Every structure is written in C-alpha cells, then in structure tokens.
Amino acid sequence: DAGVIQSPRHEVTEMGQEVTLRCKPISGHNSLFWYRQTMMRGLELLIYFNNNVPIDDSGMPEDRFSAKMPNASFSTLKIQPSEPRDSAVYFCASSPGTSGRAREADTQYFGPGTRLTVL
C-alpha cells in the first residue's frame, strides 16, 4: 500500500488566493483527519471524517477553511481567501476505524504533508 497520499507537497501562493489541498487515504480506512502543524502550536486537528461524514470540525479556524470528502478515497481542504498566518504544514491522516482490529482502530497513519507558504 502506498500509504496516505497528499498533493501538492509544496504550495506557495499570494495572500487572497484560493488554495486546495488534496488527500487520498489508505484504502479500506474509515476515518480521515486533517491537521495543521506549526512551530508555535504543534499539531492541531482541523477536521475529522468518519465514513465520509464530518464528525468534528471544531478545529477549523474560520469560514475561510472548508473540507470535503466526496467519497472514501478522496478529500480536499480548501482555504479561500488565504492569509500569511495560514502558512504551515498540513497533514492528512487516516485510520482503520471500525474496519480494523480494536487495538489498532484509532492508529492514525499520516501522509507526507503539504507545506503551504502564503506570501
């Protein structure tokens, strides 16, 4: 298995532009997570999907951020309009959830991340 796939790996954009980050979870995993990582705040959960349904979006910073999961193999995180303070590494992670053994059900497998720079 190729693991969690994210694209692009790097994104540089100007303030005000729309940014779309993409994620392909591990096949068969029921749960998908979007995180943001900065030096100041570490890893922060943005949103959690279970079976393609958003369960917890309390970490989404504001209305400029939106996430979708149209099917079990694809998710997007969109920022519109982007701001310099959005600069961070954005990780997507997936976990087996109820499809896995109990002990490993919530082990999260992270993608390589997208490094976003907003100028």
Added chain:
Amino acid sequence: KNQVEQSPQSLIILEGKNCTLQCNYTVSPFSNLRWYKQDTGRGPVSLTIMTFSENTKSNGRYTATLDADTKQSSLHITASQLSDSASYICVVSFSGGYNKLIFGAGTRLAVHP
C-alpha cells in the same frame, strides 16, 4: 483541560548514548497513549501504543513506559543512532467521544556523531 506536556523541549546526545524523554498528561477519560516519531519533512509515524493496563512496551531500541496512576509516560532510546534524530511526540487518546488524539508539542532529539 485535556493536555499533554513533554520534556525536554529539545535534546542533544552523542551517538551510542541512551536517553529518556518524558510525557505528562491530564487527559480524561483516557483510552491509550502512543509515541510517534516525526522525521524532518515527514509525517509522524507510530512507534508504540499502550493502554491503561500496560506499563511497558518495546519496539526495537525504543521502550515506552506508562504509569496511569501518575499520568506519566517515558520513551527510552537505547544505543542511539544518527537516524534517531527526529521529533518524538507523545499522543494520548481521549475516549470521551471518538478517541480524539491529544498531541504533545514534541521533543526534538539530535544525535551527533
């Protein structure tokens, strides 16, 4: 408030030496505790997982301990190698809901030759 605190913030050791990283948590109700390793430019990778009934777990040269009474965990690295240079993140699973993960800020370890 559910929190995970790690110490030290950073650590430098010489290749071949041992080291111990600390984690204190206030997460309740608690489901399990993991240590993740994050190499520079990569996503975190799970090293060990322990439930409240387990007090030690090994993965090669990595040994994690857990004291659920004092809510403390440690990660001991034996005979360090240059490839151990990474951030080590303590992650506690909060079982009041969907097993949400609460992340520590991490300890940045540098192993020098």
